[in-house]
Amino acid sequence: MSPLLKLQMWTDLVRSYRNISHFRWLLLGILVGIISGIVAVAFFAAVEFGKFMFLNQLAGLSLPAPEGEELFHGIPGQLRTWTIPICTTAVGLITGWLVNRYIPETVSGGTDGTDATIRCFHQGGGLMRPLVPIIKGTTSVLTIATGGSAGREGPITQMGAGIGSWLAQKLKLSAKERRILLLAGAAGGLGAIFRAPLGGALTAIEVIYREDFESEAILPSVISSVVSYSLFTFFYGTEPIFGIPRFVFHDPRELIFYTALALACTLAGWMYIRTFRFIKYSVFFKIKDRVGLMWATGLGGLLMGTMGMFFPQLLSGGYGWLEMAIMGELPIMMMVAIVIGKTIATSTTIGSGMSGGMFAPALFVGGMSGGIIGQLAGKYYPDIVTQPGGYVLVGMAAFFAGVAKAPIGPLIMVCELTQGYGLLAPLMLASALCIVLGRSFSLYENQVESKFDSPAHIEDKTINILEGLHVETHYKPGRVTTLEEGTTLKALTDIIANTNELYFPVKNSDGVITGILTIQNVRNHLFNPDLFDLILTKDLATKPATLKKDDDLYTALLKFVDTDYGQIPVVSEDDPNEIIGIINRENVFRAYAKAVRELREAAE
Known part of the structure; x- marks a missing residue:
């Protein structure tokens, strides 16, 4: 392959990464899945080896293991069950010291590693200090290996989430993208350790809500989970955790x-x-x-x-x-x-x-x-x-x-x-x-x-709040300068000179609003006096737009975006052609900014 062709391929790849959202999430999902898979492989081996050394060899216990997980085999050592509380106490002391010394913010982080990941998504902007999953992962290995009643899934979820957060920070992604990659990392860890790629991905994106799920994270989470699971099974095989017969539901009773x-x-x-x-x-x-x-x-x-x-x-x-x-x-x-x-x-x-x-x-x-x-x-x-x-x-x-x-x-x-x-x-x-x-x-x-x-979805909630605010409390009531369709450009210049308004409703002879005249429409003809008596207001007006007092501000925002007007007349509820005031685009923006500010203050 020629150097020029290679350069073109890399250029196309970079362009696709920057411009195609799905392609970018595909690559990021693969990357976080690879790292999460490697971590899951090491974490699983450490836990199983630790259980073998502490519980089998040191304590002398022969505990049953599911068919798909018994990595280490050996004759149990001399029965010394008294070593179990000694080991778990030592691990407890070490854990408490490490957490209190290096990651004290995790003490009130929630139920477990999964809950800490949920907290990081909602309240932490997807930012997780790398030291948190490292210490939590290490102490989890010791806790489970010595017999503590705890599971691997919570810690590996937090470790995978930490990988996603770290990678997002290195790539300087936005807060929204950090959160998505956080979930993708959690999905990778969970799908691998449980040997359930689809179930792991779906659990990661739905467990953060009670009655919802994070739909935007589906693609990277599924990709990450599949890649991580594939790496995990490369080392430990594709057999499920349990060696059980196939169960079938056959009787409705x-x-x-x-x-x-x-x-x-x-x-x-x-x-x-x-x-x-x-x-x-x-x-x-x-x-x-x-x-x-x-x-x-x-x-x-x-x-x-x-x-x-x-x-x-x-x-x-x-x-x-x-x-x-x-x-x-x-x-x-x-x-x-x-x-x-x-x-x-x-x-x-x-x-x-x-x-x-x-x-x-x-x-x-x-x-x-x-x-x-x-x-x-x-x-x-x-x-x-x-x-x-x-x-x-x-x-x-x-x-x-x-x-x-x-x-x-x-x-x-x-x-x-x-x-x-x-x-x-x-x-x-x-x-x-x-x-x-x-x-x-x-x-x-x-x-x-x-x-x-x-x-994490404060902007989405702001739209919902704008739907609860109405034009009635944000428009300026009073007289609005209205133009007739037959007004000449010459007369129009005199009207504009005597008002501070920039947008004028236009009515026809029947009093029906037919358009909006803007100063921008007039400006192009002001320096051509020969046309002053020929151009009429109806020739310069653009499409009409009106609002009613009971319209919500989200409807108003959409009309401002659609027309690009700076002002829109407000009409009577009973008569759509009776103008009772005007609302400025800035009024809607100020309401939007105020809603965002109040929501953020309430969330802090």
Whole structure:
């Protein structure tokens, strides 16, 4: 290939990047997906190796692992469960010291890494200090590896979001583009670590709202998630997390039991969130205020380690126990104990300030809640409920959809996990019911209702506010100089000389407004006296435009943009040709600026 041809190709590429929005987001999505994928690969390996060293070799435990995640194998060491609280306490102390010393702003950042990402999107302008995901990611590895009840998904979401934010800052992108790339990075991390590229992308763009999703981030988020997932599976294979049979919904009567599952998941979700908030704010925040963050996280680590020492099912993410529940290998009372214990253990770990995510524990609690309903239904109605394990999977999606207000992403994730859509109908029903029944509570503290409630979309909200303001309160009532169509240019110059107005409504002999005359229209003919008696006002007037008092300012703004007039006459409600005043373009702009200023002040 000749140098000239290469230069032309690069020139076309740069031109496409600058001028074609979709092409630019495609490239940026690929780039952030590559970096997020590499980070996800390293993070996953570090967590699994740490669990093997601390829990298997040091503590001597042989915990079940899902078929698609058991990276390290070995004979467990001598049983030393007393080392678990020692390790978790040490990690708690280290975490508290690092956070308090280097990233103290994250103490009140929300529920977990996902919630911190939501906060950064809405209130931080998409800006995340690189030190935040580095410290949070490192301490999350230690927390999960030593047995802390936390998940990988929250930290990797925050790490991916940090990558997107860092890249946007390096490329000097706008605040809007930073936010979009923030979500693309989060989607990349989530899609890779969960091995669900579409579900990860959709979860990232919908979890930031309770009743909306960030549509502008779909393209880069999907691309980033696919690229990150592809890199991840290059190292760890394409097998899903769980090695389970294919589940199929075949009897409509089962919908009754899936409705019961939705009720159970809603109740478990309410308990899960209330317990977390109580332990976090009523226990550990008070301890933090008295003795400092480091001692609060240290105490959290000690309590978590002690619980895990006697009840190993509570340690780490617990996907191995979930797989056993799906396969029907856990009794009902064990699952009940796990739901209660996991709720308390997760609240203690994350609520104390230790690092980790609430995503995986939420799936764990939801799955066990669904497993309880599935086993009970299968026991008493075996001819209807032939696959109780499917209730575990539906419980996972429905529970998280209810507590996180994310109906689509978790649903797609479960379909990707099962590699089929056999459970789609019960998934949709249970998820919808959980969202409706659980509308009064949310896992993530920084979620907002919709785009109009987010400072990130303050300009969109301003348009909505302009629709609530009316011409009546912003126009200047009074006499307006009106011209007749037959007025000559000579007479017109005398009229203009005796007024300060720049725009004049024009009426015909019947009193109907037929146009608007502007000073710009007249200026081109002022120095040609031969035409003074030949040119009439109707020859110079342009298209008519009027407003009524009850018109909103957004309608007024559109008319000013459409006509490029600086003033538009305001007419009577009863007579469209009776001029009662005039509104200036500056009046609308001032109202717009005032609305933006008030919204920003309210958001601060």
